[in-house]
Amino acid sequence: MKLIVDNMSCQHCVTTIINAINNIDPQAKVTVDLAKHEVDIESSIISQEAAITAINEAGYEFVEIAY
Numbered sequence: 001m002k003l004i005v006d007n008m009s010c011q012h013c014v015t016t017i018i019n020a021i022n023n024i025d026p027q028a029k030v031t032v033d034l035a036k037h038e039v040d041i042e043s044s045i046i047s048q049e050a051a052i053t054a055i056n057e058a059g060y061e062f063v064e065i066a067y
Helices: 012-024 048-059
Strands: 003-007 029-033 038-042 062-066
Touching: 003 048, 012 029, 012 048, 029 048, 029 062, 048 062
Parallel strands: none
Antiparallel strands: 003 038, 003 062, 029 038
């Protein structure tokens, strides 16, 4: 799943997002593109809802699903 997330601006933001997702699924592959504000998550167990909740609770703002 690819999500558009606001408020990301630096490597610390990237690490925080990756850690938030990996707390749910340590095997998840998470790629963050700061320029596009995209978070790409590859996981067989994380639902879209759970990913969005984790990102929002980490202090970032889910905007929309990227297609």
